[in-house]
Structures are given as structure tokens and as C-alpha cells.
Amino acid sequence: MGIAIRLLFLPLMAVAFCGYGVCGRSHFHKKLPRGVGRHRGGGKEGSVVSSPAVPPADDGTRPVAPQPPTGTMPSDPATPVQPAEPCVFDVRAYGAVGDGTTDDTQAFREAWRAACASDSAVLLVPSDGTFTITTTTFSGPCKPGLVFQVDGVLMPPDGPDCWPPSDNRRQWVVFSNLDVFSLRGAGTIEGNGEGWWNLPCKPHRGPNGSTLRGPCDSPTLLRFFMSRNLVVEGLRVENSPEFHFRFDGCSDVRVDGLYISSPANSPNTDGIHVENTERVGIYNSRISNGDDCISIGTGSYDVDIQNITCGPGHGISIGSLGVHNSQACVANVTVRNAVIRNSDNGLRIKTWQGGMGAVSGITFDTVAMENVRNCIIVDQYYCLDKRCMNQSTAVHVTDVSYANVRGSYDARSAPIHFACSDTVPCTNITMSEVELLPFSGELVDDPFCWSAYGMQQTPTIPPITCLQEGLPEALLDNPDLKCR
Numbered sequence: 001m002g003i004a005i006r007l008l009f010l011p012l013m014a015v016a017f018c019g020y021g022v023c024g025r026s027h028f029h030k031k032l033p034r035g036v037g038r039h040r041g042g043g044k045e046g047s048v049v050s051s052p053a054v055p056p057a058d059d060g061t062r063p064v065a066p067q068p069p070t071g072t073m074p075s076d077p078a079t080p081v082q083p084a085e086p087c088v089f090d091v092r093a094y095g096a097v098g099d100g101t102t103d104d105t106q107a108f109r110e111a112w113r114a115a116c117a118s119d120s121a122v123l124l125v126p127s128d129g130t131f132t133i134t135t136t137t138f139s140g141p142c143k144p145g146l147v148f149q150v151d152g153v154l155m156p157p158d159g160p161d162c163w164p165p166s167d168n169r170r171q172w173v174v175f176s177n178l179d180v181f182s183l184r185g186a187g188t189i190e191g192n193g194e195g196w197w198n199l200p201c202k203p204h205r206g207p208n209g210s211t212l213r214g215p216c217d218s219p220t221l222l223r224f225f226m227s228r229n230l231v232v233e234g235l236r237v238e239n240s241p242e243f244h245f246r247f248d249g250c251s252d253v254r255v256d257g258l259y260i261s262s263p264a265n266s267p268n269t270d271g272i273h274v275e276n277t278e279r280v281g282i283y284n285s286r287i288s289n290g291d292d293c294i295s296i297g298t299g300s301y302d303v304d305i306q307n308i309t310c311g312p313g314h315g316i317s318i319g320s321l322g323v324h325n326s327q328a329c330v331a332n333v334t335v336r337n338a339v340i341r342n343s344d345n346g347l348r349i350k351t352w353q354g355g356m357g358a359v360s361g362i363t364f365d366t367v368a369m370e371n372v373r374n375c376i377i378v379d380q381y382y383c384l385d386k387r388c389m390n391q392s393t394a395v396h397v398t399d400v401s402y403a404n405v406r407g408s409y410d411a412r413s414a415p416i417h418f419a420c421s422d423t424v425p426c427t428n429i430t431m432s433e434v435e436l437l438p439f440s441g442e443l444v445d446d447p448f449c450w451s452a453y454g455m456q457q458t459p460t461i462p463p464i465t466c467l468q469e470g471l472p473e474a475l476l477d478n479p480d481l482k483c484r
């Protein structure tokens with residue numbers, strides 16, 4: 001009799017524990033280092049598995065299924081193992097309507113609270129709905145292994161006129177203070193950004209070369225703050241009011257298989273921005289927007305970018321750094337197997353005059369360019385309005401390698417531009433197998449160098465004869481150039 005009673009109460013206890021969730025047993029653990037895994041198809045367990053990197057689709061569709069790129073990351077994040085029967089918290093079970101007009105914010109918050117408290121839970125945004133929520137912070141700590149699964153459409157209110165007056169206008173969805181968390185799905189996160197782009201504050205490109213005014217305080221679509229062991233994969237994210245993704249104060253991040261899209265004239269719509277974050281991998285994604293495809297801000301270390309297609313937009317940028325005489329430090333960034341098309345810039349490092357600190361250990365390897373203006377650019381005189389004063393300090397740019405960078409450039413500008421500080425020159429720039437030809441028109445064979453030190457390891461097209469040899473004495477024992 002006692003056994004029968006206990007058996008009767010077991011399912012009731014499971015329901016009470018998970019609320020509206022549907023549960024099963026599951027667990028999580030750290031992933032094996034990249035390139036090492038269980039052998040598939042025979043052989044010894046634990047042997048090396050090598051999978052070829054697969055570039056994203058180039059037809060405007062969702063990228064191909066994520067594949068592990070070649071090479072290594074300093075450290076892979078901990079990621080949930082796919083449970084056989086996860087504890088699923090469908091937002092509709094908490095009152096979400098999903099008709100595209102109803103405010104479903106409260107239902108999402110309640111579903112989050114329940115999922116956050118459950119082991120290996122999945123908060124599900126179902127595929128048959130369009131869900132609107134206002135500014136929300138989904139905060140932890142939560143039980144590890146939590147998944148936010150977007151299979152339908154998730155979006156904010158339609159533009160600034162519909163934004164609740166009491167809501168923060170600088171961010172929409174924030175994931176904060178989480179460990180072992182995934183945002184994934186086969187759905188779409190729609191930013192409804194057009195109304196924000198047209199606000200009368202900031203210049204941006206208009207049709208036929210005209211200049212229009214742009215956004216004031218516009219929200220970042222998706223922000224991750226003070227979190228670690230994160231995975232973001234498989235989603236389509238489009239038309240953000242400002243940055244599509246922003247990672248602040250995070251560590252051990254993997255971004256894989258995203259399709260990010262906004263119009264070429266949408267201002268400040270960076271695809272992925274990383275700041276004060278370390279051990280980041282960004283893979284197998286296609287990004288087209290009106291600003292930087294990927295931007296790396298200060299405090300970023302050990303960033304690995306592979307198999308990315310960018311364009312249109314402003315290319316892959318480190319910076320801007322050192323604004324308002326601040327210290328900025330970025331180190332160990334690798335960009336490999338990338339394609340950049342129809343962009344204002346290709347591979348760019350940009351710093352303000354008057355800053356301090358250093359950008360070091362940067363590798364650009366195997367990058368294809370197509371009709372790119374300013375294919376390779378280091379600009380230590382970055383300024384938004386041309387009225388910046390000359391200053392005697394700068395963020396030091398050093399140990400930058402360009403290898404196997406090939407393709408075509410927009411002949412309106414020289415394809416290679418190194419504008420470095422008089423007092424803090426760029427040092428140890430190396431060029432190998434760089435071949436850049438005009439997309440149309442005549443060859444521009446006059447790269448620009450100013451206070452730039454380095455060497456050609458192989459002949460380049462166009463020839464780069466303006467790099468100086470050695471190391472300037474002004475940089476020796478300069479305390480303003482130290483980081484960490």
C-alpha cells in the first residue's frame with residue numbers, strides 16, 4: 001500500500017516542480033575542446049574528429065547548418081547537451097497570445113521565472129505565433145542548461161511612437177547574470193527598426209549619395225550582460241533599431257549559424273558588438289547591415305571569427321577605441337575564412353586621438369574581398385565630424401598580420417591605408433600574400449602609410465613600399481601603452 005501511494009505522488013511532484021513545463025531527465029557538461037570529440041563511425045572513443053568548415057549560404061537564405069570551424073579557441077563555453085525529454089515551458093501556457101499585436105510581456109516574464117528555477121529547461125516561443133514584448137531583462141542566476149528557444153517570431157513594439165514611455169529606449173531584451181545558457185531556434189527576431197532609423201539626430205547615408213538624419217536614443221535589440229558559457233545559434237535576426245547583438249562583460253561565448261540583416265542605409269545597426277568580453281567564437285554566419293558587420297570594443301580578448309560573410313555594411317572593425325581620452329585594450333583577435341562584399345570598409349582598426357592602451361595580436365587570414373572600399377585600413381585619427389583636435393597620445397596598434405587577403409576594391413580609394421599617430425606609430429605590421437585589384441577602372445597602386453612600421457613578407461598587389469623598418473624609440477617604455 002505504501003509503495004502504491006508513493007507511486008501515485010511521483011507524477012504530482014513532477015508537475016508541481018515544473019509548473020506548466022513538460023519535463024524529462026537531463027544533464028549538462030562542458031564541451032570537449034574544439035576539434036576533439038567522440039569518434040563517429042568506429043574507432044576509439046576520444047579520438048580526434050576533424051570537420052571541414054562550411055561557409056554560410058550566399059543566396060540571402062538562412063546559413064547552412066553550423067559546422068565546427070578548423071582551428072582552436074582558447075576555451076570553449078560550457079553548453080547544454082540536448083536532453084531527450086527537456087522540461088519545456090511554452091509561453092502560451094502562461095497566457096501569451098502570439099497574434100502580433102497583443103502585449104505578451106507578462107506571459108514571457110512568468111514563463112522565464114518558472115524555467116529559470118528548473119533544471120535543463122526550455123522556454124519555448126512556438127513556431128505558429130508572432131509575439132510582441134516590451135523592454136525586458138531576463139536575469140539570473142538560473143539553473144544551468146537553460147535554453148531560450150525561438151521557433152516563431154519575436155519582436156518589440158513597432159517603432160518609437162509605440163514604445164512605452166516608461167521603458168528603457170537604449171535596449172530591448174537583456175539576458176543578465178546567466179551561466180550555461182543558450183538562445184537558439186529556427187525562428188526570427190524582428191526588430192521593427194525603420195521608425196528609429198529616421199529619427200532626426202545622426203547623419204546616415206540616404207539614396208543617391210544623399211545624407212539623411214538618423215537615430216537618437218535607439219535600442220540595442222539583444223544584449224548579453226555579465227554572463228558566461230553562452231551559446232547563440234541558428235536564428236534569423238533583422239531590422240534592429242541599433243546594434244543587433246551586444247555582449248558586455250561576458251566570457252566563453254559561442255555564436256554560430258546566424259543570419260543578421262538590415263538595410264545598407266540603416267544607421268548604427270552593427271551586427272555583433274563585443275566589449276569587455278573574453279573567449280568569444282563567432283562562426284558560420286551571414287551579416288548585412290548599415291554599420292560594422294562585427295565590431296570589437298575595448299576589453300575584448302581572445303576573439304575567434306571564422307566563416308563569416310559580410311556585406312553590405314562597414315566590414316569587420318576593431319574599435320572605435322580611446323574616445324574621450326580613455327584607455328582601451330584589445331588583444332588576440334583572429335579573423336579567418338571571411339568574405340566581405342560591397343562594403344565601405346573591409347578589415348578596419350579605428351582609434352581616437354588622445355586615447356591610451358594598445359591593440360595587439362591581431363590576425364587577418366584568408367579573407368576574400370569583392371568591391372570593397374578601404375579593404376585594409378588602420379585609422380588612428382578616427383573622428384565623426386572632422387572637428388577633432390590633434391592630440392599627442394593614442395592607442396598603440398601593434399602586431400597586426402594580414403595574410404592571404406585577396407579580391408577587388410572600389411577604385412575611388414586606395415585599397416590599403418595606414419594612418420598612424422606621429423607620437424604613437426603603428427608597429428610590427430606584416431603583409432603576406434595580399435593581392436587586391438580594382439573591381440572596375442584602373443589600378444590604384446599607391447597605398448597610404450603614415451608613421452607605420454612593419455614589413456612585406458611576400459610581394460603584394462599593389463606593392464607596399466611605404467612601411468618603415470624597425471621600432472621607433474618614442475615607444476620604448478611608454479607607460480600609457482600598457483594593458484592588463
